[in-house]
Each structure stands twice: as C-alpha cells, then as structure tokens.
Amino acid sequence: MNEKYPFSEIEAKWQTFWRDQGLFETDVEKASRKFYCLMMFPYPSAALHVGHGRNYIIGDAVARYKKMCGFETLTPMGWDAFGLPAENAAIKTGTHPRATTLNNIATMKRQLARWGICYDWRREVTACLPDYYRWTQWFFLQFYRSGLAYKSHAPVNWCPSCNAVLANEQVIDGQCWRCETQVTEKKLDQWFFRITRYAQRLLDDLDQLPGWPERVKTMQRNWIGRSEGAQVEFRLVPRADGQPDPHPAITCYTTRVDTIFGCTYMVVAPEYEALPALVKGLPEAPAVAAFTEKSGRLTAIERSGDTLEKNGVFTGRKVINPYTGETIPLWVGDYVLTGYGTGAVMAVPAHDTRDWAFARKYHLPIRLSIQNPEQNLVLETLKEAWTEDGVLVNSAHFSGQTSVEARASMARFAEEKGFGKATVNFRLRDWLISRQRYWGAPIPIVYCPDCGIVPVPEKDLPVLLPDDVEFRPTGESPLKRCDAFMNTPCPKCGKPARRESDTMDTFVDSSWYFLRYLNARDDQQAVNTKLCDRWLPVDQYIGGIEHAILHLLYARFFTKAIHDLGLIHFNEPFAHLFTQGMICKRSEKDGQLYKMSKSKGNVVSPDELISDYGADTVRLYTLFIGPPERDAEWNDQGIEGASRFLRRLWRRVCETHPNLDAAQGIACDPQAMDDIERNLHRRIHETICHVTESMDSDFHFNTAIAFIMELVNALDGFPLAADRPQRGAVYREAIETVVLLLSPFAPHVAEELWMELGHPAGSILKTSWPQHDPTALVRSRVEIVIQVNGKVRGRLEVDAGLSQEALREIALAEPTVQKFIEGKTVRKAIVVPDKLINIAVG
RNA sequence: GCCCGGGUGGCGAAAUGGCAGACGCAACGGACUUAAAAUCCGUUGGCCGAAAGGCCGUGAGGGUUCGAUUCCCUCCCCGGGCACCA
Structure with missing residues (x-):
C-alpha cells in the first residue's frame, strides 16, 4: 500500500470499475424495493463549476447510501438541451446550436464522471434530439385535443433582449428571468396551456406532499393565489x-x-x-x-x-x-x-x-x-x-x-x-408557451387557408427542426424565413399551407423528462405506463430553489394532465423534494458575495481542484461546507481540511495494516472488552447512529462528516495491544465503520480502503450499510454536571442510573458546590438523571 | 404592507429546553528538518487575574423557567416569496 494517498490512480481505477460493472445500471422491469433518486437535469452551458456540483454530489451520496441499504436505485441523467444561450452563442460565433450543445454535453459528462458521480447513462435523455422532442410535440397534440392547448390573441410579456415572449412565471420583478432586461407588453397571437384548469388541484394536492419543504409549497400557494x-x-x-x-x-x-x-x-x-x-x-x-x-x-x-x-x-x-x-x-x-x-x-x-x-x-x-x-x-x-x-x-x-x-x-x-x-x-394565469426563437421544439401545427388551424397528425411526428436556418433575431421567429420548413401541404385537404413558426418554451421539455427515463429508447410511445406506475412518484428529487415555482409547477401540471389522459395513475411527480442552497463566492472586484456564475466571473472549476486534490476531497469539502439547504460561501482554503482528513485516514490504515489484518475474523465481543475498548465501541455506534439519521432525514452531511472525523480523531493514541485480541477487533471495527460511513461521500477512497481491509471481491456498494447496536450505546459511567443557580460549578463521574436522591446527596457534598451554597438556603434541586443537577439557592 | 428563512468566535459552522462554540479553516507557539513543504504536539470568544479562579457573552430589549442559542412578546438588521389581486 502506497504511503502517500495516490488519489488520481485510485479514482481513475474505481470510475472504470463502476462503469464496467454497470453498478448504476438498473433493471427497471424487475426491481422490487425501488428508489428513484432524481436530480434536476442541467442546461448544457459550457462547463460545470463547483456550485453545480453540490446538487449532483448530494444526489450521488443519497443514491449510494440507498443502494447499500438494499434498494434498487434508479439514478438517471439527461440534458435540458434546448434554449437560448446556445442560440445566442450561435448568433455571435456562427457555430450551430446543435454543435455547441452536444459539445457541452460531452464536456459535462466527462466532468461528472471525474467527480465520481454515477448515472445509468443508458437512459440519458437529450431534449434537443428528435427522439425526445418528437414526444414533446406528441404531448402538445394530446393537450390540443383535450382543450388544454389553445391559441389566443392576448397582451403578453415581451423580452426585447431575448426577442421572445415570456410566461408570467418567467418575469421576475418586471424583468426577464434569464437576462434581467425590463419586460414590455405586446399583443400577439400565442399558444397557451390551460394550466388554470388545474389551479384547484395544484393547490389542493400540495397538502399531499409532506416531503416537500414548506417554503416551496407556500410559494406555490401564493402563486396560485386562490x-x-x-x-x-x-x-x-x-x-x-x-x-x-x-x-x-x-x-x-x-x-x-x-x-x-x-x-x-x-x-x-x-x-x-x-x-x-x-x-x-x-x-x-x-x-x-x-x-x-x-x-x-x-x-x-x-x-x-x-x-x-x-x-x-x-x-x-x-x-x-x-x-x-x-x-x-x-x-x-x-x-x-x-x-x-x-x-x-x-x-x-x-x-x-x-x-x-x-x-x-x-x-x-x-x-x-x-x-x-x-x-x-x-x-x-x-x-x-x-x-x-x-x-x-x-x-x-x-x-x-x-x-x-x-x-x-x-x-x-x-x-x-x-x-x-x-x-x-385564482391569480394563476394560463401558461404561454410560444417562443419566437429557433432552438426549441417546433409547435406541431399547420395553418391552412381553407381548414384553419390543423394539428400535425401523430404519424408525421416529429416535425423536424431544420438545420439550415438563419437565426439572426429580428423579433420574428427565425423559422419563418425557412421556406423548406414553412411550406407544407395541409394534412387535412392537401392544399399548400404554412407551418407554425414558433417553438415551445423549454420548460415544456423539462415538464415530463422524469417519465421518459423509464423508456428512454422506446420509439413506440412517449411513456411506459406500467414502468411509470411502478417507479413514480420520484422518491427523492434534488434541485435548486430557483425552480420553486417555474419548473416544479409546470411538472406538476403536466403530471396531472398526463394522468387525465390515462397514461399514468399517479397525480404528483415528486414525493420528496430537497432544494439545496447556492454556492456563492466573493467577487474579486467588489468583495461582494454572489451566486457562482459565469456572468459574475466568480466560478471555480472542478477540473483543476480534482487534479490537485482528488474528487473525493472536492466532494467531501462541498458537503462539509455547511447545511445543504442554505447558501454557502466557497472558500478555496477550506478544501485543505478535507484533503488533510483523507490523507490522515489513508496513512492510518497504511501504518496499522498488520494490526488490521491480524484482527480480521475476530468478532467484537462487548462482554470481553475493557473500558478503553468499550468506549471506542460506543463511539463507533454513536457515529453510525448519527450518520444514518442524517442520511434518512435532512441530508445534513456537514455534521455527519464531522462525526466521522471525530471518530478518526478518537483513534489517535488508541493503545493497540498485541496481547489483547479485542483491542484489534474494536480498532478494526472503527476503521471499517469509518470506511463504510464515508463511502457515499468519498466513494473512491472508500472502495480502495475496503479492498485493502481484505474485501477483495466486488464493490463496497454491495456491502450492507452498518447498523448500530443499541446496547453498545449504553454507558456504565456518566458525567454529571452540577449547577448552582443555573451556573456550572462542577462535574462528577458517577455510575449510570443513580437515583435522584443519591445524585442530590453526592452533589451537595461536593466541596466546590459547598462554596457556593454556604450560608444560603437550598430551595430546590432539579435532577436530570445521568446528566445534570441544578441546585437553586437564595 | 403580508408570509417564510436567517442573525452565535477572526472565518465556515455545531448544539432545538440541560456543559455555548463540536468539527473544520485561519492564526500563533513548539517538535522534526541545513532549510522549506508535509507531518506531529499545544494555544486560540472577550474582560479581570501571576495563578487558582471569577465575571461577561448566541442582533437589541422584555417575559416564561430551577435552567433559554433553543419557547413567548416587542423591536432592529440581512435574504427570499407575494404585493393596487378588490
């Protein structure tokens, strides 16, 4: 075993191993104990920064934990790949949006892999590819048929910079949500989705989502405004x-x-x-x-x-x-x-x-x-x-x-x-989905001089987005200038007709992608009813708070509408929602704290950090930075702590390798332990208890990691003794537990150490998550705090389980206590068994 | 204006009625080294004190309690949501 923690070797090795073994590929047909762990799919803009990483690292940790708990875990990933930034870049540089987008996807995929974040890539969905947007268009047609999609001449929000209209949800303080330009008003013929038909259900069903943050539900209630x-x-x-x-x-x-x-x-x-x-x-x-x-x-x-x-x-x-x-x-x-x-x-x-x-x-x-x-x-x-x-x-x-x-x-x-x-x-307005832009799914509608508005027949889908289009913005849809696209025979009467030239809001693409992962390669149907019914609602959805209304409201609407089409039999898409806080960074220019973003110029790239410290260190620091639901400030120095900790753990295993090997196969027997051993044994189980709890509840991995660090610290100076087999056994239990508990956070080093500990076959992911032993938590001696009038005046170690009376006697007899009660009347003594005594004097 | 978060050392933070500051960063002192890095040991909320120890301290003020960072009331500051929605 190499004394110096060789993270780059280890990480490359295990990433290959996970991929080759298909450890994250899920057989959705036969899973019995299922867990659908979903992270909001990203827009593929250039490269990921460490701020994006938080979302995926939390999700990856949850997925790995659930796997070790015996769940068949589904963790897919895809790309919200239509959208304006690629089109705007195209206008500037002349590169086609498809090329930029697919390029970015390749980069981001590589970054995720280097981070050690694993997905079932066989299920990848990419919103800008015809095998996906074909079904987005198909849903439009179903909505049209059931009266959920309609065209209307109405005053709409217009962003003069994006050269496109915006839905109400996309106007923040009178400004465009994307580019912060002041929005103006225009009267235009536009397509709408009748989300208002679902206003009452969208409101009522929030009560059936105990797994959602109250804050998000409140925001949605306010927005619906009944x-x-x-x-x-x-x-x-x-x-x-x-x-x-x-x-x-x-x-x-x-x-x-x-x-x-x-x-x-x-x-x-x-x-x-x-x-x-x-x-x-x-x-x-x-x-x-x-x-x-x-x-x-x-x-x-x-x-x-x-x-x-x-x-x-x-x-x-x-x-x-x-x-x-x-x-x-x-x-x-x-x-x-x-x-x-x-x-x-x-x-x-x-x-x-x-x-x-x-x-x-x-x-x-x-x-x-x-x-x-x-x-x-x-x-x-x-x-x-x-x-x-x-x-x-x-x-x-x-x-x-x-x-x-x-x-x-x-x-x-x-x-x-x-x-x-x-x-x-209701305050809620219908969802305006037309966009006068190129890089989106074409709305599958044809206008015929004789027949009027004619939906494209399903068999003719997809309506392909043409490649060869002049997408310089003029305020009109770029597709309008593409005759090859626009001119088409009327599907009804066959006479020359014109296509709808607007494309759909990209929020339409993201309103149903979580259903598509179950049958991503299926070219016969949009969704697979049986698989959706088995796997959804999503057990854990993880994403940013900025979608509290936008995406999360639209996705709920789509789910209800698709339910009413009879294609799925659940009403809500996401059973549990976790919204992580943003990673911020102080700007070098003005010293202010900003959300990490390219436009603010304060991004930290994971690539260099991973090269210098390793992915496990970057992951550990990202999780340790603070409570995950709150915003956090990225501090480049903080990463040193995570790095030191992993190196220390590595060295400890290295240096005590013979002891660990010798202890292999010796069972921990609390009956045979002395105090030193029993104390460590208790700490081990306290740590299991705490880490497991944070995994199952609030994802406060910052304190979970702190507990693991404490356990490792407790091993400093632990007196290994050759003549006491239980010493080695407990020590080995401590190391094994640390490695297991750490594995969702720092999976590569955990895999490697697990192998070094003599588990050569397979992956730590196939090992069961440790269970704490309640009897191990019991203490025989406890420290009692003695207070006089609420102030700590002393502490005592006594046998656990002493009666209130006995504790009172002992406390009053303490010389340090005597000093404070001398000449005063003892009015009362409150005893909290095994913990504290407060003597009230006056 | 209404609703929801938050305010704790130099910094990120922990503790949800029972020892405030766990864990980590930074800083300082020491060991190892020709030196540096790495590593290890120690100190590190403020004030008083040589020390033992004491007093103060979780945005401000009040209250409940034997005991409050935690519960209640009033107010201030920061962030978010809604807002001329009848």
Missing part, C-alpha cells in the same frame, strides 16, 4: 340619450361582500372591454379616452406596486348597488387590473385602503358599514380604512352579523335574487 369571494352585478342606469348598452350590468368580483353597504362608487380598469361603448357620445367620453390612452402607456410594471399614485376619471355613467338600490357613480381607475377578477371593483373607501386613497383624492363619499370590536369607529375621525373583519352596521337587515356570517348570507341572498353568487378566483 381567493373566495362573490360576484355581484351592478345594473347600469340606462343612458339619458336612450342609446343601448352592450350589456345591462357590470359584474364585479369582491372578497368583501360584507362591506357592500359601504360601497359609494364603482371602478373599472382602463382596459375594460365595454368601456368605449359605455361612454360613447357622452360629454365625458373624450376625458375617458384621454385617460385610458395615458394609462395604457404605462407598463404593467409601472402600474403594479402600491407606490404609484392612483388616478381616475368619472365615466358619466351610474350603476345601482343591488343591495341598497342606491345609484352610485362609475369611474375608471388605473388601480384596477384587467387580468384579475372581472376588471371591475366595487369601491368601499371606509374598508379598503386603495379605495380610501382614491376617494380622498377625488372627494368621493365614504360610508362606514363595519364596526370594530371596540365599537369606536367614527366616520368623522377615521384616519385610514378599517380593513379587518368586524360587525356589520348601516347594512339593513344584515346589520349585527359578523363579517364571516355576512359573507355567506349575503352571497346566498344575491344568488336567491339572481344578481350574484359566491365564486372562487
């Missing part, structure tokens, strides 16, 4: 000039129908569709037109946020409050959003802060209709709106009801009288 309220129709007072209206009433949505007796005016959004017709020919019409035109110039971003001053004008029209029969004015105001509810709100200034501000500005009447519990709200002295629930006042026969009672009874009343009803509203 609210319960009522729709109420306010009839329009007919026009004086006798002109007809497009509809006789304006419907508003409110969550506070209990306040409606305090409603003193109504407001519609500037974009309210019937507004021009409602005011046509009235003296107010020009002012209304001027106002809507002006607010239309503001972007959606400028209009959102409560900082903007609320503006509005009177429309000249009046409506009737159906509860009071009262006539109130109809205004148009820029604080009303067109996309939410009905685009019209009833205004109750006394009980809504926004209505309050608007009414004060335009001197509209304010009326109290809710009283607070103290009964001290007085209109004349009201300084701001009272927006909490209370008891109804000035509300006819509803007066005296609580807000909660009134919301139910008043909705019922509206329904009986026929002017309204209780309704539910």
